[in-house]
Amino acid sequence: MVKKGLDKKRYDRVAKFYDIFESPMELLAFSSWRRELTKNVEGNLVLEVGIGTGKNIPYYKNWEVVGVDISRRMLERAVKRVKENKKVVHLIQADAESLPFKDGVFDAIISTYVFCSVENPINGLRELHRVLKKGGKAYFLEHMRSESEFVGKILDILNPLFRKLGPEINRRTAENIKKAGFKIVEERHLMTSIFRMIVAEKS
Numbered sequence: 001m002v003k004k005g006l007d008k009k010r011y012d013r014v015a016k017f018y019d020i021f022e023s024p025m026e027l028l029a030f031s032s033w034r035r036e037l038t039k040n041v042e043g044n045l046v047l048e049v050g051i052g053t054g055k056n057i058p059y060y061k062n063w064e065v066v067g068v069d070i071s072r073r074m075l076e077r078a079v080k081r082v083k084e085n086k087k088v089v090h091l092i093q094a095d096a097e098s099l100p101f102k103d104g105v106f107d108a109i110i111s112t113y114v115f116c117s118v119e120n121p122i123n124g125l126r127e128l129h130r131v132l133k134k135g136g137k138a139y140f141l142e143h144m145r146s147e148s149e150f151v152g153k154i155l156d157i158l159n160p161l162f163r164k165l166g167p168e169i170n171r172r173t174a175e176n177i178k179k180a181g182f183k184i185v186e187e188r189h190l191m192t193s194i195f196r197m198i199v200a201e202k203s
């Protein structure tokens with residue numbers, strides 16, 4: 001069941017422009033981070049949560065992927081990327097906070113720049129933990145509150161402005177991942193600690 005929340009409306013609205021807005025950061029860093037994040041993902045059945053316009057699809061390997069997103073308009077854009085890249089991807093409109101899957105069905109999970117938007121991030125992360133196999137890994141690329149108190153305070157001040165457009169920029173996502181039951185096995189700080197690549201395990 002899809003929640004008719006703010007995030008859905010926000011991303012439906014920006015879907016048309018999302019790839020253009022993001023292109024400078026994509027060129028500068030995101031595309032190489034996406035490649036890096038996905039290179040060690042293993043398994044037959046992989047879940048991508050908040051797949052958006054499908055920017056990770058070119059980096060998928062020989063996996064069967066289920067890609068979910070709350071925004072239908074973002075998913076419509078992802079359809080094109082699936083076709084262009086000839087990958088096996090099942091796109092489903094669903095809320096990360098109530099995933100329509102049984103417990104422990106996915107070998108691995110990918111999520112990039114999503115938990116800054118999900119309304120109740122710990123609920124969403126608990127859902128990821130639930131649908132992941134025991135011993136499976138979740139791969140995150142997220143921006144979050146900096147570990148520097150000075151930068152963190154600036155992000156707190158700017159956050160209401162960013163939230164109007166989409167994401168929150170001062171979430172404590174690494175802590176939220178742990179609160180949801182995962183064990184962080186790798187954490188890389190990118191551009192200080194605002195961006196982080198995190199690999200977390202369901203033990």
Ligand SMILES: C[S@@+](CC[C@H](N)C(=O)[O-])C[C@H]1O[C@@H](n2cnc3c(N)ncnc32)[C@H](O)[C@@H]1O
Nearest residue numbers: 007011050052069070071074095096112117118
């Ligand atoms: C900043 S975009 C990132 C898209 C894509 N992962 C990427 O790396 O380009 C955030 C995405 O998360 C989706 N999203 C936000 N809240 C969600 C939720 N509760 N459940 C599923 N998707 C959600 C949005 O619709 C949007 O497509």
